[in-house]
Amino acid sequence: TIQFGWNVDGARFNCPQNERNALLSFKQGLIDQTNRLSSWVGQDCCKWKGVSCDNFTGHVVKLDLRNPFPFDLDSFYHSFGYDKTYSEACLVAVGEVNSSLLELKHLNYLDLSWNNFSGIAIPKFFGLFHELTYLNLSSALFGGNVPHHLGNLSTLHSLDLGTQNIFLFSYYDNIPSLVVNTLHWTSSLVSLKHLVMSGIDLSNIPLDSFQAVALFSSLLELHFSHCSLENIPLFHSTLKNFTSLTILDLSWNYLQGPIPSAIRNMTSLKVLQLSDNLFNNSSVLDLTSLHILDLSYNNFQGPIPSAIRNMTLLKVLQLSYNLFNNSSVLDELKNLYKLEVLDLSSNEFAGKMFERFPNFSSPSLGDNLETLILSGNRLTGYLPNWLYQLKSSLKFLDLSFNSFEGRIPTSLTKLFALQVLDLSRNQLSGGIPVSLGKLSNLKTLDLGQNQLSGGIPVSLGKLSKLETLILIENQLSGEIPMSFGTLSNLKTLDLGQNQLSGGIPVSLGKLSKLETLILIENQLSGEIPMSFGTLFNLKTLYLGQNQLSGGIPVSLGKLSKLENLFLEQNQLSGEIPMSFGTLSNLKTLNLGQNQLSGEIPMSFGTLFNLKTLYLGQNQLSGGIPVSLGKLSKLENLFLEQNQLSGEIPMSFGTLSNLKTLNLGQNQLSGEIPNWYYLNMSNSNISDSIPNWFENLTFLEYLDLSGNQMYGKVPNFISPNIVELYLSSNRFEGSFPQFHSSLRYLDLSDNIISGSIPTDIGYRLPNLELLLLSNNSINGTIPSSLCKMLSLRYLDFSKNHLSGVLPNCLGDLQRVEVIDLTSNNLSGTIQRSFCHQSEYLTSLHLSKNNFQGEFPSGLQNCTSLSILDVSDNKFSGEIPTWIGQNLYSLRIMKLSSNKYNGSLSPKLCHLNQLQVLDVAGNNLSGNIPHCFGNFNHMLFNQTNFSRFSSEGGNYQDKLSQVIKGREFEYTKNLRFVTNLDLSNNIFIGQIPEQLTNLSGLNGLNLSRNHLKGSIPKKIGQMRSLESLDLSNNHLSGTIPQSISALTLVNYLNLSNNNLSGPIPSGNQLQTLNDKSIYDGNNELCGLPLEKKCIPPQTPTYVDRKSKGEDKRDGDGFITIWFYLGMVSGCVVGFWGFCGVLLFKKSWRYAYFQFVDSIIIGDRLVYTAASRKIRRRRN
Structure with a gap:
């Protein structure tokens, strides 16, 4: 057309x-x-x-x-x-x-x-x-x-x-x-070639609905990125019919396990995007037609898949943010001569493995390579010399966030096509090569956070295309080159935190495209150039912590796009320019710790976007402008240590977002403004609430938490108060009187005593949050609480409350959190409890004296995420309906009760469970094998959604016994994964399936009647920090793979029947407490005094890249072999060793063979660190 x-x-x-x-x-x-x-x-x-x-x-x-x-x-x-x-x-x-x-x-x-x-x-x-x-x-x-x-x-x-x-x-x-509820309607789209549904939640679609899409023989592109496919059971099986695809995008779905085997049959595939999932096995990858392969942000570990070497058509290979670690990675990739983008960043590559590059032949890997990213690894040594051989194509080189040392090689200047060079966050030293000025195509140069010294080369001023220059946090000295004024395309210049001296070049005022200028923490002197007033695109100007003097240029008031201006800790004098009132986009202005005089400009009242104003520690005089009360977005105001006088403007009472106000060491007078909002939390106030608070009659929000205030809470607090936070002080006395307007009340962590008023529900009917934890309150819980129909958060934990639990609490329709931990409450939980509480997400009843069977009414609480009824006297069996009804549970703590019976396999339906603690009961039977399928324990996920309830100042908390000690988790609760079945009567073997829980932090199976051996693959549980298998009847040897648990810092295998040598290597070297292995009389080797015969301590070797270890058992040499070897040595010594003594050529060959074995073992590297996702802006 x-x-x-x-x-x-x-x-x-x-x-x-x-x-x-x-x-x-x-x-x-x-x-x-x-x-x-x-x-x-x-x-x-x-x-x-x-x-x-x-x-x-x-x-x-x-x-x-x-x-x-x-x-x-x-x-x-x-x-x-x-x-x-x-x-x-x-x-x-x-x-x-x-x-x-x-x-x-x-x-x-x-x-x-x-x-x-x-x-x-x-x-x-x-x-x-x-x-x-x-x-x-x-x-x-x-x-x-x-x-x-x-x-x-x-x-x-x-x-x-x-x-x-x-x-x-x-x-x-x-x-x-x-x-999208179904895809069946797509079956009529018989001509469809491209289908994109990325970002649409497909989790509710029936499995057979995907088969309708699979019927399209014409379909070439399928984009299902960010579709919540992880919630669809057996989704992998639907891929088998998509054999004609050329593009497949399944990124951002958190799919787990191995890459679906069906992808192997997609022989026409050119683009495969599987990033941001939880895949851990890539053995099916054998697609020689691929042009683009993205496996970034997964859980792959060990060597890079060998199949990639055959993908000779690849142009883009992204493997970042995994746990790849093989030392011969470049040999694996040397045949990919069409490769344009190679991203291996944020993996576990370490040492000097990149010093050697495959032989450059034609064709070779370097022929077309434009982008090479190796950042975020643990690479050491000097920058590789082979880099200059990529001169014809390389445009983007990122080696940042490593530990490279030595000088920047001048050979880098041969990379004439280079546009981005990032060597930041290493340990590079020496000077910046003058020859870098020859990289005429360079747009970004980042050498920040190294140990570079000497002057900044004038030659960098020749980089006419340069847009970003970052040299922050080095040891550079001398003056800023005047030649920088010719960098007409420069947008970011960061020379902060060095030892630069002299004046700021006037020529920098010519950089018309400059948006960010950072010269903070140097030794610069002289005046701020007037020419800066022509930097009309400037948004951020950091000149603080230098030795600048003179006045602040009036011309800075012309920078209409300026958002952040820092001139603090200099020797600036004179008045603050009135022209600053025109900086309408300004968010932060810091002029503190100078010698400024005169009055605060009235024009500041027009800075409507200002959030922080710091004018403290100057010589300002006069009154505080009333116009500052117009700054509705102001959060922080510092005017301390000046010579200000007059009254505090009453207009400050309208600053509803003000969090920090410092007016100290001035000569101010008058009344405190009648604020609507006053936040003085964590201000080190050690006093009672002053009487002048009685005048704050308009106050709606007051936060005095986190101080050392004492005395009684006065009754004169504003009649309009809506939110009142007085936690973490030393207030005492009985429960205060408050006005019915109150909606949020936090008195936790004080010394409040007496009982809760029986009519509290009638006095404060609008409360949404009531936090009284960690006080000395006694008596019973008044049933009038049930009149608080808007109540969402109720925390009475750590008090001396007694009596029974009002049954009506469970009927509060909006309640989300009930926390009654650590009181003296007793009785049973009624069956009707939680009959209507559809929003209840957290229920904490631990450390009381409740009794009876598991509360059956809880099966109605389908939104529960946290259930903690530990340390009570509950009895009977743990009901099977938990696994069917409480499908949102993430934390279930039933420890220290009197539960009996076995654990139902239906508990395995709790897909979101990350903490299961049933320790200290009378549970029996076998440990269900399906416990190895708990999704949130399978992988070390730091991207859990925030499930902790946070209303006002409330945060969910949970105590857990990990590493032999009890810890209380609050803010980091969402990262805890723990399985504690200790101190019960479990029998049978430890299920091998538990070793699938590679995201588990703590595993405690101690004090049971478990038998058999420790699972051979226990080394797969890479995130374990605490492992306790003590006081069972375990036998056999300790698996070699246990050495792969490099994060474990608490280990207890005592009082079992284990035998053989104790493995060593990695983290086990530091666990040298003999008590770890007490009560295992047949164990030998360090740290025990009993030596193995012959002395040998097995060391773990990761053999994933070579397939399964085919030796019997765990691969340890058995005791019979030891006895046979001893007798064999006696017979064979003169037959073999005698020959070595008298035959030089045989002796030389033998010891050369032994050396090769030792060196070979040392080259095997085991990756066991947690996956850390680092995003940089």
């Missing part, structure tokens, strides 16, 4: 009138903020922007209204969650899409992507465009159910309903997302 139509005589066809009118009606339902559709005037719609017509008929065949400025994540971050360009360019729908578009009967191309349709449903009539071949509604903010009518588009080749940037969800969090 072209834009205009012509007839056979050459006369131009206008678009039909009905189609023109249809487009105008459609336009009327849109808000066009930037006049993108301004061309939609006149009779001929074929001339309109975004509209294309058929060559011969003039009918509209294409409507392309895609936003030309898609959502940009960088802008989103740097603009504090707002991408202005994208937002303003959006076409915004007002109401439903006008059905007049149906007049476009010949439409074959429709693109509405990246606009804002405000959550309205995709029109069902879109299914009537029977000639449509391309439909793109991605990231257009449609909502609701995807209409099955789209299945009528039988000619459709491409369908894109996805969200191409997942952060768009948080950007418009009030708009409902698209919902």
Whole structure:
């Protein structure tokens, strides 16, 4: 198609009138903020922007209204969650899409992507465009159910309903997302080649629904990124029919286990994106057709898959953020001569393994390589000399976050194509090579956080394309080169935290594109150049902690884009320029610790975006401007140690966001403003609440927590108070009187005594949060609490409460947390408890005297995430319905009760469980094998969603016995994974399946009647920090693989029947306490005094890359072998060793063989560190 139509005589066809009118009606339902559709005037719609017509008929065949400025994540971050360009360019729908578009009967191309349709449903009539071949509604903010009518588009080749940037969800969090309940309607799309549903939750789709998609023999591209596929059982099995695919994207789904074997059959696949999952095995990868392979952000470990060496067509290989560690990685990749991008960052590569590069032949790996990223490993030694051989192609080189040392080699200057060079965060020393100035294509140079010394080469001023120059945190000295003034494209210049001296070059004022200038913490002197007033794009200016003098240039007031200005700790004098009042985007202004004088400018009252104003420790005089009370976003105000006088402005009472106010050491007078909001938490106040608080009659929010305040809480606190936080002080006396307006009350961690008023529910009916923990309150829990119908958080823990639990507490419909830990409560929990509490997520009843059977009413609490009823007198069996009804449980602690019976395998249905503690009961039977399937214990996931309830100042807490001691977890509770079955009567063997729990932090099976051997693969539990198998009947040898537990710092295997040598190596070397192995009389080797005969201590060797170890048992040499070897030595000494003594050539060959074995073992490296995801802005 072209834009205009012509007839056979050459006369131009206008678009039909009905189609023109249809487009105008459609336009009327849109808000066009930037006049993108301004061309939609006149009779001929074929001339309109975004509209294309058929060559011969003039009918509209294409409507392309895609936003030309898609959502940009960088802008989103740097603009504090707002991408202005994208937002303003959006076409915004007002109401439903006008059905007049149906007049476009010949439409074959429709693109509405990246606009804002405000959550309205995709029109069902879109299914009537029977000639449509391309439909793109991605990231257009449609909502609701995807209409099955789209299945009528039988000619459709491409369908894109996805969200191409997942952060768009948080950007418009009030708009409902698209919902897909089935994919059966796609079975009619017989011509479909491209299907994109990324960002749509597909977890509720029936498994057979995916089979409908698999029937498309024509399908070439399938994009299911960020679709919550991890919640679909057996999803892997649906992939077996997608054999014609060329592109498959399953990223961001947290799929676990090995890569699906069905992918092996996709022999035409060119792009495979599996990043941001939990895959741990890549053995099925044998796809020689691949051009792009992305396995980043998974749990792969050990050597890079050997199959990759055969993928000779690869152009992009991304393996970052895994645990790969093989030392011969470059040999594995040397055949990938078409490779353009190689990213091995944030793995476990260590040492000097990259000093040697495969022989450069033709073709070779380096021929086309443009991007090489090795950052975030543990590489040491000098920078590799082979880098200069990549000179013809390499554009991006990132070796940051390693431990490279020595000088920066001058050979790097041979990389003439280089655009990005990042060597930051290493241990490089010496000077910056002058020859770096020859890298004429360089756009980014980051040498920050090293140990570089000497001056900054003037030659860097020749890098005319340079946009970012970072030399922060080195030992550079001398002056800033004047030549930097010629870097006309520079946007970021960071020379902070060095030893630079002299003046700031005036020439820097010529850098018209500069956005960030950081010269903080140097020894710079002289005045701030007036020329800085021409840096109109500057957003951040850090000149603090130098020796600058003179006045602040008035010209800085011209920097309208400035957001952060730091001039603190210099010797600046004179008055603060009035022109600063024009810096409307300013968020932080720090002029503290100078010698500034005069008055605070009245014009500061127009800095409406200001959040922090620091003018302390100067010589300012006069009054505090009343206009500062207009700064509604102000959070921190420091005016201390000046010569300010007069009254504190009453307008300060309107600063509702003010958190920190320091007016100390001035000459101020007058009354304290009548604040609505006052936060003086953690301010080291040691006093009672002063009487002048009685005057704060408008106060709605007061936070005095975290101080050392004492005395009684006064009754004169504002009648309008809504939120009152007085925790972590020394307030005493009985429960105070409060006004009924109160909604949030926190008196925890004080010395409040007496009983809770029986009529508290009538006095404070609007309470949503009531925290009284860790006081000395006694008496019973009043039943009037049940009148608080809005109550969400109730914490009475660590007091002296007694009596029974009011049954009605479980019927509070909005309650989310009930914490009654550590009291003297008794009685049973009624069956009707939790009959209506659909929001209850945390129930803490531990350390009381409750009795009876497990509370059956809890089966109604289907939202429970945390259940802690430990240290009580509950009895009977643990009910099976827990695994069926409480499917949201993440923490279940039933320890120190009187439960009996066995553990039901139905508990294994608790897919989200991360802590299971049933220690100290009378449980018996075998440990269920399916315990090895707890999803949240399978992998060391640091990306758990925050499940802890946090309302006001409340945080869930849990005590756990790990490493032989009791710890209380609060903020880090979401990272704890623990399985404690200790001190019961469990029998049988330790299930081998438990070794699958590679994300488990603590495993305690002690004090049971377990027998058999320690599982051979226990070394797979790479995240274990605490392992206790003591006081059982375990026998056999200690597996060699236990040495792979490099994070373990508590180990107890005592009082079993273990035998043989004790493994050594890695973390076991530091666990030298003999008591770890007490009561195992047949063990030998360090740290025990009993030596093995012959003396031998096995060392763990990771043989994953060589397949399963085929030796019997655990691979230890048995005692019979030892006896046979001793007798054999007596007989064979003169037959073998005698020959070695008298035959030189044999002796030389033998010891050379022994050396090769020792060296070979040392080359085997075991990766056992936790996976750490490091994102840099």
